[in-house]
Amino acid sequence: MDSQPAVPGPLLGGEAGSGEPMTVKPDVAAPAEDEQAAPPAKTRKAVIIAWAKRLLIVAVLAAATWSLYSQWDEVYPTLLALPWQSVVLSMIAVLVGIFLGPLVWKIVLSDLGAPVRFSDASKFYLVGQLGKYVPGAVWAVLLSMELAREAGVNRARSFTAGLVATGMGVLASLIAGLAALPVMLSGRPESNQLLWLFLLLAVGLPFLHPRLLTWSVNLVLKALRKQPIERRFTGVEILKALGTAVAIYLCYGVHLWLLVNSLGSPRWDTLILSTGAMALSMTAGLLAFFLPSGIGARELVITATIATVLPSGQAIALALVSRLMFTIADLAAAGSAALLVYVQKRRGAPVPVPAED
Template sequence: MTEDATGAASQPATADLSPGAGSSRVTWRARLISWGRRLVVLVIVGYAVYQLVGQWHQVSNTLSQLPWPRLVLSSAAVVAGVLLSPLVWQAMLDDLGSHVRVRDASKIYLVGQLGKYVPGSVMAFLLQMELARSFGVSRVRSFIASILTAGVVVIASLLAGALALPALVRNEPAVLWLFTLLPIGLVLLHPRPLTFVVDRLLSVLHREPLSRRLSGQAISRATGVSLLVYVFYGLHLYVLAGSLRATRDMHGGLLLLLCVGAMGLAMTAGLVAFILPSGIGARELIVVVVLSAVLPFGQALALAAVSRLSFTVVELAAAGTAALVARPSTSARGEP
């Protein structure tokens, strides 16, 4: 069974999927792509390990300089950002005509986000669709909300990442191409073009267009929350970097802006490198490149590794907690 834009069921489209030469070619192609993705991940992880081993003296010295209160405060900033992120998805879903409670949105979004740890797939979107369905939200509507959320998050991350432009121009101008997405994204933050794009997507999916235009209030709220999330992520990195002797002579406000920019652009790179589980390698590369403007390479590498570990632990813990707290309500199941 399939659903229209309002969640109504319709008969599924069928296709000839009988085995044959064509299906064999598809199977072999899928296997090659799958193994290719695994190889890419192994190469990136192997290179990261090589860098850590080569810089181990500086990395270990950096880790020894991080006092545990700073680590706790840094992790708390990650927790704040992660827990705010479902509000972006909830805002977009609400504007599409479906409302779920904050704790239910947290379960759908945070548990679904674990799918990003699967390389090269849309597993996060698929998980969110199925979880949303258990709360009475149609798969199509939750899918559109996830697409809108991803778009808003990318634009907000690029806006935050602009704070790191001076460091990028100096250290790695090659990654500045990411900002070519920003003008397009800013245009799409207007309700009219964004609604047009969503309607075209629904048309491709053979669904009815939206019953009304997306609201500027919902888009602004989602963008504002996303920017606040990146402020917390930047604060997380700032707390770590600020504990090192190399940054003690640097103005605290400038270091905070640099860290917010680093985390914003790092998240953009992680989303663009979707074939990598949770953007592993791409995120760390940006953090190292930006922080290398004020820190030795080995210290920047150590902070990138600590940041990755912190995010992984917090995201797993947040998803587990949200799954335990939220329960599908009988009233939500009644939505068409």
Template sequence: MSAAAVQSGAATEADVVVPARTAPTTRQRALVVLRWGLVVLVVAAASWQVVRQWGDVSEVLAQVNVLSAVLSFLAVVLGLGAGAKSWQTLLDDMGPPVGAARGSQICLVGQLGKYIPGSVWAYLVQMELGRRYGVARARVFAASLFAAGVGVVASLVLGIAAVPVMLQGGHQELLWLFLLLPLGLVCLHPKVMTWLASLVFRVLRRPPLDHTLRVSVVARSFGWALLSYGLFGVHLWLLANSLVDPGLGAILLCAGTMAIGFTAGLFAVFLPSGVGVREAVIVGTLTTTMAAGQATGMALASRMIFTVGDLLVAGLAALVAVVVVRRRAGQDDPADEPVAPDVVTQRPAS
């Protein structure tokens, strides 16, 4: 433990003394191979989604204005970045900040795991990437769970705008999602979130949080989540605006549609990235302004744009993180850096 940590009477993740570099053991080599294997698997799964859908999507994209398509893609990229900020805001309040470069890599690369059937993969990849940077798996797991919960509440708040269209389009079966809104709002209370975080840590045999999550932290995370879904709504509106004139007022409707689509897909745990569920919600909304065939094509185009966006932001995040690590390590290979112990440490007493 560092001298500063001894004087303050508490340790942080950054205070862990790193031993002299030694040759990696067989177990460490196996873990490195496993981590890279997971990354390759999820990237391959996401890439396959693009290849598989290209034939259907290319016909629709040919009808979309080039500028609208570019702006729509940009809105998705910005929305994904806002979602990552929502996640990192929670993660940083549970321990020493990880930094934007490393936080983005953990979140954005890790979330590619959603393209593998079974919702556990995204969490697993994020935990392993976090572990790579010495962030406790329990801390990453708790942040991911909370970010998902914050996202669900934000999506339901925006989704209220899409309720009339859901009723008109025959998607009454999705209305049960709004039963989660009161419970979600209660769970957003900082004291409740702190209790839940400590519960997760206790189950995983880690020390509980030594402080209550702040209201400002939860509010910032919620705000980033709202912005993320709002940008996704702009993405859908720009696509639709290439074929019809939905009007500026439809931006909120599109945001609510995308938000509900994402939340509904979240519960389809056996489908990769909720494929099919989100598209059904989008088609139900767009058929109020365009033909069913066009709406279906738009939904598929939206899916492909998101997949390409996921791959792009993950690649950029990984590249930036590697550059930052290499600079700090004096051009040493980051793959050879020792990993800090997997602990959830507490903040120094103020």
């Protein structure tokens, strides 16, 4: 019995019975492989936030520049009288301390399960820190959170890291500030008014325990109606962050010590005194958040402490020179961090995806 030849269906051939294969013709032509999908249009909220961030950066840069300009006439004569070698080495010490700051954030974020590159941590920390030159600490916090979001860290986690890193910094400053305690107890009225700061050390030290630190952070997040952190802090990472923060104040102490020694006979014991003075002055400036970068509060502490080894006039002048050098270093460090991230992008380094809150 002869079998009948199969008749190709409409999906396998052209005309019925022609025996010719038929190709499927889609209704819409497939896009070329090199074509890329158009990026989604930005929402009005995203555009507003982007422009607000740009305006905030311009505002803090303007405030930092004005701070630099307004101090110049007062410190220029003293700055010229200092040996240039001491000024250069002192500036290097400041820059080393400033660039250790992002490392504290990097350690804390890694412990929170949000690891970031040092370059990204440098950008959102160092650029964000310029917000301190605008009265009110909120601007530095907001700017850091927005820049951290671009690095893939959501706002809740960056806020948490900032809270912990700031607490670490205060405790580290008070630990280093113990070096200046003998001078503060010597009876100078300006110094004695700051003794209450060491109460913060007694209150804060227990919170270095991982369980208590995790509980307190979750309590703050709960009050802000945010989700609690998924993992507990670890003791090793806490000690690493605290040790790095102490190293920052040691660098700042070297900065002031070099300036003090340049105006008198070199003394190694002033290194301990200078470290304590810088550490306590930073904490005083942080607590005076209503002042741009704690201006006035920092100088008061430095002057009161350094006046024990130098005439009062020179102590005041060095406090102002120190302020000027920190302003220059802040601007230089922020610019360097932003430039580093830009160069990495130009070289094709992976760009973090902005985090969703």
